[in-house]
Amino acid sequence: MDDPRPAPAPGPLTAPYWEAARSGELALQHCAGCGRIVHFPEPACPFCGGTELPYRAVSGEGIVHTHTEVHRTFLPGFATPYTLAWIDLPEGARVFGDVTGAVHIGQRVRVHFPVRAGFGPIPSWRPVP
Numbered sequence: 001m002d003d004p005r006p007a008p009a010p011g012p013l014t015a016p017y018w019e020a021a022r023s024g025e026l027a028l029q030h031c032a033g034c035g036r037i038v039h040f041p042e043p044a045c046p047f048c049g050g051t052e053l054p055y056r057a058v059s060g061e062g063i064v065h066t067h068t069e070v071h072r073t074f075l076p077g078f079a080t081p082y083t084l085a086w087i088d089l090p091e092g093a094r095v096f097g098d099v100t101g102a103v104h105i106g107q108r109v110r111v112h113f114p115v116r117a118g119f120g121p122i123p124s125w126r127p128v129p
């Protein structure tokens with residue numbers, strides 16, 4: 001079944017993120033100046049101002065920091081209910097994402113890449129059994 005949600009619109013800043021997803025990897029910007037992960041993507045590091053921010057793959061493992069189940073959406077195409085979460089990565093970043101399955105705070109999760117028809121793989125998270 002096609003997902004009726006609107007597809008992402010990659011731009012120059014986010015294209016490497018989506019290219020990595022097509023290879024089955026979660027890749028985030030790493031600042032060459034201070035070494036921190038920058039996410040969401042930025043043209044300059046919010047910590048040191050550096051502008052050299054290459055994308056590198058991360059483990060794809062994480063722990064649910066917090067989550068919510070959305071029952072009422074204001075966006076067209078988003079069928080409810082669905083779950084969103086902030087995920088803490090062992091690399092030291094916190095990412096936001098869609099969750100497949102039930103989770104709780106502290107739950108171990110792993111990224112996976114369901115394919116959106118007409119777009120391609122989109123990172124999502126699911127519990128680690």
Ligand SMILES: [Zn+2]
Pocket residue numbers: 031032033034035036045046047048049050
């Ligand atoms: Zn930096």
